Amino acid sequence: MISQSFVEVRDLHAHVGGHVAIGGWVETTRIHGKVGFAVVRDGTGTVQCVFVKAEVGEECWSELASLTQETAVRVTGEVRAEPRSPGGFELGVTELRVVGRSEEYPIQPKEHGVDFLLDHRHLWLRSSKQRAGLKVRAEVEQGIHDFFYERDFVRIDTPILTGSIGESAGTLFETDYFGEPAYLAQTGQLYVETACPAFRKVYCFGPTFRAEKSKTRRHLTEFWMLEPEVAFADSDDNMDLQEELVVHLVERALERAAEELEVLERDPNALANVRAPFPRISYTEAVELLQREGSEIEWGSDLGGADETLVARQFDRPVFIYNYPTQAKAFYMKENPDDPRTVLCNDLIAPEGYGEIIGGSQREDDLDRLLHRIREENLPEEAYGWYLDIRRYGTFPHSGFGLGLERMVAWITGRPHIRELIPYPRLINRLTP
Ligand code: 4AD
Ligand code: MG
Numbered sequence: 332m333i334s335q336s337f338v339e340v341r342d343l344h345a346h347v348g349g350h351v352a353i354g355g356w357v358e359t360t361r362i363h364g365k366v367g368f369a370v371v372r373d374g375t376g377t378v379q380c381v382f383v384k385a386e387v388g389e390e391c392w393s394e395l396a397s398l399t400q401e402t403a404v405r406v407t408g409e410v411r412a413e414p415r416s417p418g419g420f421e422l423g424v425t426e427l428r429v430v431g432r433s434e435e436y437p438i439q440p441k442e443h444g445v446d447f448l449l450d451h452r453h454l455w456l457r458s459s460k461q462r463a464g465l466k467v468r469a470e471v472e473q474g475i476h477d478f479f480y481e482r483d484f485v486r487i488d489t490p491i492l493t494g495s496i497g498e499s500a501g502t503l504f505e506t507d508y509f510g511e512p513a514y515l516a517q518t519g520q521l522y523v524e525t526a527c528p529a530f531r532k533v534y535c536f537g538p539t540f541r542a543e544k545s546k547t548r549r550h551l552t553e554f555w556m557l558e559p560e561v562a563f564a565d566s567d568d569n570m571d572l573q574e575e576l577v578v579h580l581v582e583r584a585l586e587r588a589a590e591e592l593e594v595l596e597r598d599p600n601a602l603a604n605v606r607a608p609f610p611r612i613s614y615t616e617a618v619e620l621l622q623r624e625g626s627e628i629e630w631g632s633d634l635g636g637a638d639e640t641l642v643a644r645q646f647d648r649p650v651f652i653y654n655y656p657t658q659a660k661a662f663y664m665k666e667n668p669d670d671p672r673t674v675l676c677n678d679l680i681a682p683e684g685y686g687e688i689i690g691g692s693q694r695e696d697d698l699d700r701l702l703h704r705i706r707e708e709n710l711p712e713e714a715y716g717w718y719l720d721i722r723r724y725g726t727f728p729h730s731g732f733g734l735g736l737e738r739m740v741a742w743i744t745g746r747p748h749i750r751e752l753i754p755y756p757r758l759i760n761r762l763t764p
Contacts, residue, residue: 337405340376343420346410353378353422354430356457357402359440360395367395369427370417371406372457379413380406380422391427400439401457403431452755453764463591464751467584468740470591474583475536475557475734478576484559485530489519489537495714497521498661502541504552515540518733520558521663521718524694527562527729528721534559546759547636548748549686549738553757560731566665566675566693569730570651573679573689574607576734577649581605584743597745601683604648611651614673617642633659640684649688653677662704664692665728677732685742691732698722 338351355373362368367382384392398404407426412419437451438458448455455461479486494511496503497518504515519535526533539556559572581602584592592599612620617638621628624641628634633655634642643650654673657666664674676692695701701722705712737749750756755764 337373340371340373340378340418343376343378343410343418343422347412347420348410350407350409350425351422352405352407354405355403356433357398357400357404359400360398362396367392369395369398369404369406369424371404371422376418378418378420378422379416380408380424380427382424382427387424387427391424394427394429398429399433400436401433401454402429403433404428405430449750449756449761450763456754459594461751463588463594464740464744464746465754466591467588467595467744468736468752470584470588471580471736471740471743472536472555474580475576475736478579479532479534479559482532484532484534485526487519487523487526487530487533487535489516489522489535491516491538491540495521495718496710498541499708500710502543504540504542517541518556518558520560520731520733523558523560523731524729525717525721527560528725528727531562532559544759548750549636549741551737551749551753551756551758554738554749554753555736557734557736558731560729562727562729564693564730565728566653566677566691566730569691569693569732570609570611570653570677570679573651573677573691573732573734574609577609577679577689577739578605578607580739581743592744595744595746597743601745602743606648609649609651609679610646611653611677612642613653614655617652620645631656631658634678636686639678639680639686643680643682643684643686646682649682650680651677652680657704660692662708662710663694663701665695666697666700681738681742683742683745685738687735688738688742689732689734691730693728693730696722696726696728698726 337354338346340353353373355371358370358372360369365384369380371378371380382395405428406424408422408424411421411423413421438454492513493516497516506513516539518539523533523535536557538553540553543550543552585599618628618630621638621641626638628638654667655676656672657674660674660676664676667673667675678687679689681688705715737752740752741749
């Protein structure tokens with residue numbers, strides 16, 4: 332029988348001199364004459380287990396020789412402080428039990444191609460850099476919830492199956508809903524807006540879907556988005572909140588995920604400047620800057636990835652670009668009263684080529700102008716009755732934004748492609764595993 336009283340490797344420091352059992356997976360083994368070693372990972376840490384042939388007995392010694400990569404084991408032994416060991420402790424083994432064999436584990440400690448690794452994503456998750464990246468992701472997610480909870484936001488869970496187009500018709504996943512067309516949510520925004528008059532400050536956080544045909548290192552077809560919405564906040568308040576959040580999340584990762592960032596070889600100095608205030612430039616200023624730098628961009632079109640990188644390079648921290656042309660942005664953004672060719676919105680561009688990590692805006696709160704924009708975009712007006720009701724029954728100024736979790740975490744961890752920062756990436760050519 333397997334005892335349930337396992338000690339977790341992260342807690343070994345509290346058991347020095349004691350006799351404990353750990354349960355985990357074998358990463359490597361080595362045998363030098365009459366002494367052998369097995370490095371065991373239990374999900375909370377990694378520990379070196381030391382076998383002395385004369386002490387463990389014949390059976391245990393031959394079991395050690397049979398261990399292969401990723402065999403599940405239960406190891407019992409004495410906890411010793413050992414500064415030369417990774418983690419600072421080792422286990423002087425008295426007993427070894429194989430719990431589950433692992434024959435010919437596909438991922439070897441050599442270089443594999445990324446397609447091979449993505450095909451084996453279910454196993455690749457166990458590798459140290461992948462573990463570190465996903466741990467930072469979990470830390471950032473928790474940081475998001477804590478940040479908004481501490482500021483009295485109410486979390487609103489928005490639907491995944493929807494009847495109205497959230498962003499634009501171009502990137503929809505359509506499905507059949509008992510004979511009616513339905514779409515996978517591109518955003519939770521329209522729904523979270525409706526909760527503003529109920530709770531004032533709200534946010535949603537969940538998976539969103541875009542049939543993006545682009546094969547870039549910044550695009551997934553399924554990604555997780557945080558979307559706060561605040562009543563009586565204007566576009567400047569909106570940028571203030573984004574700035575506070577981003578500074579907070581970066582600080583938290585540096586503090587609480589320092590070990591993981593080290594595994595990922597992320598230089599913490601790259602994030603040292605992420606402090607308020609972030610520079611804020613208008614779209615028009617950004618276009619002028621880009622034209623000076625040699626870009627072919629014309630006033631009126633959206634910034635491409637290369638343009639974003641070029642703008643970001645001029646600054647030492649994330650930069651806001653605000654008030655884009657109406658035609659470059661979604662229908663729900665508020666017309667800029669000072670320049671009706673533009674809307675009150677912003678993107679937040681991360682340094683180092685990570686591009687747009689946040690898109691936000693003040694919302695069009697005028698019923699007629701909103702209707703006009705819906706018609707202009709050829710969106711099916713009848714699907715938006717409920718959304719327009721927010722403007723019919725006590726309309727009010729409000730603003731919000733969407734932060735793409737994978738892009739944020741890719742930037743914090745310095746990983747080149749956002750696909751590694753989600754457990755199971757969905758890409759244009761990948762639905763498995
Ligand atoms: O700029 P977007 O499209 O904004 C919205 O969806 C609004 N409804 C948000 C709001 O105001 N509530 O997307 C927001 C963010 C982007 O800045 C980017 O970080 C991320 O979502 N994002 C993607 N991440 C990965 N793959 C994709 N295909 C992404 N598309 C957007
Ligand atoms: Mg955007």
